Amino acid sequence: xxxxxxxxxxxxxxxxxxxxxxxxxxxxxxxxxxxxxxxxxxxxxxxxxxxxxxxxxxxxxxxxxxxxxxxxxxxxxxxxxxxxxxxxxxxxxxxxxxxxxxxxxxxxxxxxxxxxxxxxxxxxxxxxxxxxxxxxxxxxxxxxxxxxxxxxxxxxxxxxxxxxxxxxxxxxxxxxxxxxxxxxxxxxxxxxxxxxxxxxxxxxxxxxxxxxxxxxxxxxxxxxxxxxxxxxxxxxxxxxxxxxxxxxxxxxxxxxxxxxxxxxxxxxxxxxxxxxxxxxxxxxxxxxxxxxxxxxxxxxxxxxxxxxxxxxxxxxxxxxxxxxxxxxxxxxxxxxxxxxxxxxxxxxxxxxxxxxxxxxxxxxxxxxxxxxxxxxxxxxxxxxxxxxxxxxxxxxxxxxxxxxxxxxxxxxxxxxxxxxxxxxxxxxxxxxxxxxxxxxxxxxxxxxxxxxxxxxxxxxxxx
Ligand code: ADQ
Numbered sequence: 001x002x003x004x005x006x007x008x009x010x011x012x013x014x015x016x017x018x019x020x021x022x023x024x025x026x027x028x029x030x031x032x033x034x035x036x037x038x039x040x041x042x043x044x045x046x047x048x049x050x051x052x053x054x055x056x057x058x059x060x061x062x063x064x065x066x067x068x069x070x071x072x073x074x075x076x077x078x079x080x081x082x083x084x085x086x087x088x089x090x091x092x093x094x095x096x097x098x099x100x101x102x103x104x105x106x107x108x109x110x111x112x113x114x115x116x117x118x119x120x121x122x123x124x125x126x127x128x129x130x131x132x133x134x135x136x137x138x139x140x141x142x143x144x145x146x147x148x149x150x151x152x153x154x155x156x157x158x159x160x161x162x163x164x165x166x167x168x169x170x171x172x173x174x175x176x177x178x179x180x181x182x183x184x185x186x187x188x189x190x191x192x193x194x195x196x197x198x199x200x201x202x203x204x205x206x207x208x209x210x211x212x213x214x215x216x217x218x219x220x221x222x223x224x225x226x227x228x229x230x231x232x233x234x235x236x237x238x239x240x241x242x243x244x245x246x247x248x249x250x251x252x253x254x255x256x257x258x259x260x261x262x263x264x265x266x267x268x269x270x271x272x273x274x275x276x277x278x279x280x281x282x283x284x285x286x287x288x289x290x291x292x293x294x295x296x297x298x299x300x301x302x303x304x305x306x307x308x309x310x311x312x313x314x315x316x317x318x319x320x321x322x323x324x325x326x327x328x329x330x331x332x333x334x335x336x337x338x339x340x341x342x343x344x345x346x347x348x349x350x351x352x353x354x355x356x357x358x359x360x361x362x363x364x365x366x367x368x369x370x371x372x373x374x375x376x377x378x379x380x381x382x383x384x385x386x387x388x389x390x391x392x393x394x395x396x397x398x399x400x401x402x403x404x405x406x407x408x409x410x411x412x413x414x415x416x417x418x419x420x421x422x423x424x425x426x427x428x429x430x431x432x433x434x435x436x437x438x439x440x441x442x443x444x445x446x447x448x449x450x451x452x453x454x455x456x457x458x459x460x461x462x463x
Contacts, residue, residue: 002126002149002453004036007117009081009133011040011065014058027130033442035060037125039117042066045073053116066116068109075105077133078304084167085132087307089156090268090362093166095307103169107136114140121148126452129180131155136172138179151182151452155226156364157391158190161197174198178205178214181455184224184448186364186391191223218456224447225395227439228370236347237375244345248352257292257418260353262346262368263360265298265338267311270361270387270404275318275334277359277410282326282333285415290331292418295353299340350375355417356384358392359404365391369399370439373432381429383417385410395439398431 006027014028031038042054042065054065068077079102087095114137121127127150129137138150164170174197177183185191198221199206205214212219251258259278263269278294298315302308319336326333341349350356356372369384369392376382386392386399393401400413 002124003122004031004034004449005117005121005125005127006031006036006038006130007113007127007134007137008038008040008130009077010043011038011063014038014061014063031061032059034445037062037064037120039064039113039120040066041068041077044068045070051116064117064120066113072105072109072112074304075102076109078302080106081133082302082305083307085135086156086268088163088167089132089159091157091159091163092267092362093163095267096166097306098167110134110136111140113137114144114146117141118144118146121146124148126151126449128153128448128452136176139176142179149452149455150180151184151448151455152177152180153184153224153226153448154190154364155186157187157362158185158193160193161200164197171201174201178202178212178217178219180219181217182448182451183219183221184451185221186223186225187394188223189394190364190391191221194221220451220455222451224444225391225439226365226367226444227436227441228367228374229442230370230374230433230437230440233347233371233374236344237351239344239348241345241348244348244352251293255291257354258352259292259294259355259357259414259418260349260372261294261296261298261357261359262341262350263296263298264301265308265312265315266301267307268360268362269298270359271296271298272311272314272318273361273404273407273410274357274359275315275322277407277414278334279322279326280407280411281414282322284411288415288418289326290328293331293333293335294357295335295337295349297337297339297341297346297349299338347371347375350382351377354382355414356382357414358384358390359387359402359410360390361387361404363387363390363392369396370436373429373436376429376433378426378429378433380422381425383420383425383428384432385413385417395435396432398428398435 008027012028038061044067046067047070049069056063083097084102125148127148129152185194195206198212202214205212207213212221261274263271282288300312319334322334323332350372358366358369360366369386369390372384384399386396386401387404388401400417402410402413
């Protein structure tokens with residue numbers, strides 16, 4: 001079997017348990033199981049260019065990492081990746097801050113990374129590239145003469161063509177995606193958007209069999225929803241923590257329920273709308289006073305991007321004003337925590353919360369939704385309230401599905417979740433858990449690798 005080489009913007013510390021990025025968690029789980037190479041940015045920035053690579057071995061995984069220069073960090077990471085592609089692919093054209101030097105930085109870092117990885121590649125390796133930071137990576141590697149099989153997985157949504165068109169580089173981005181042998185998307189909406197772009201803009205590329213033929217090469221685009229390690233997360237959730245148990249017992253005595261939300265602090269996650277909906281619920285249902293608390297855990301990320309600093313301030317203002325309006329000396333309605341929480345504690349918190357609130361305005365998948373389901377006690381499970389705009393909604397139809405822009409409806413569904421009878425909770429949870437197991441991260445990983453192994457690689461170039 002070919003060796004797997006994973007490339008992602010950031011390599012995470014495989015020895016550390018607390019990782020707040022969904023992608024890092026998924027890759028770490030997958031690579032630990034199979035072994036291989038993980039290449040990417042080490043998270044450090046340096047004033048000047050250096051070729052100082054970090055090389056580490058953890059279990060069967062070789063971790064190769066490189067720093068970025070301050071200029072690369074600002075143009076590639078903060079600039080093109082997170083001020084252009086992230087908002088654009090999350091349908092937020094209003095937040096796109098396009099500058100030509102950002103795209104130059106993006107191309108420069110992709111080229112540099114490709115050149116750094118090339119000497120480590122062995123014949124027969126399969127290269128699996130992750131996410132929007134590295135769309136040009138295969139095109140850059142191929143320009144250096146690499147003929148390996150290369151696959152790409154997009155963890156975030158792929159929007160319709162007229163949204164993509166807001167980036168002046170849209171044609172290049174799609175052509176660069178077509179340099180891979182396999183391109184994976186989270187949902188059928190994303191896959192359809194991509195296929196439609198290709199059909200409309202690249203004449204005769206799309207075959208009737210769904211395979212794209214382009215420049216003499218064959219590209220397979222597929223839908224492959226990412227998942228979690230279900231057994232591992234359920235096991236974590238069953239561990240007990242004294243303080244979480246005490247908190248749970250205290251709430252049981254006071255007949256208080258807990259709604260939980262866990263996200264990176266990001267404008268795509270719909271956290272202010274969620275706070276508004278909670279406030280709306282308390283307004284419409286005064287009988288809930290002192291019977292429910294909302295625990296939101298949201299550690300800040302990408303603080304160098306202006307939109308992120310703004311959302312942080314907005315949330316602090318909102319939680320303060322809602323607590324001021326509804327709270328009492330013995331009741332704080334919203335508990336809002338900025339620190340990341342280690343995964344075992346997170347799992348236990350999910351299990352001890354009666355409602356899981358996952359209401360992004362747009363999300364590639366959202367692993368928190370799947371973690372919440374996996375963490376529940378099947379005998380007395382909590383209720384998942386899920387946005388229709390999370391990729392996970394395509395699979396998790398048995399959640400209470402909401403439109404996160406409709407705070408009134410969201411408030412009503414939260415209230416419904418709080419009083420859902422045990423039998424309905426059990427039935428919904430059993431069906432949800434089945435779906436979560438079907439896309440277990442192990443299955444996701446193996447399916448992608450099988451597809452890549454079966455792909456033609458550069459050798460599929462037509463004679
Ligand atoms: P993210 O946007 O990071 O990932 P998500 O899928 O929700 O979002 O993953 C978050 C992960 O980080 C989960 O495992 C969660 O438990 C963990 N996490 C979040 N907040 C945390 C906190 N406060 N403390 C500890 N852990 C925390 C991107 C896409 C998603 C897609 C994933 C994987 O945006 O749509 O699901 O990649 O493809």
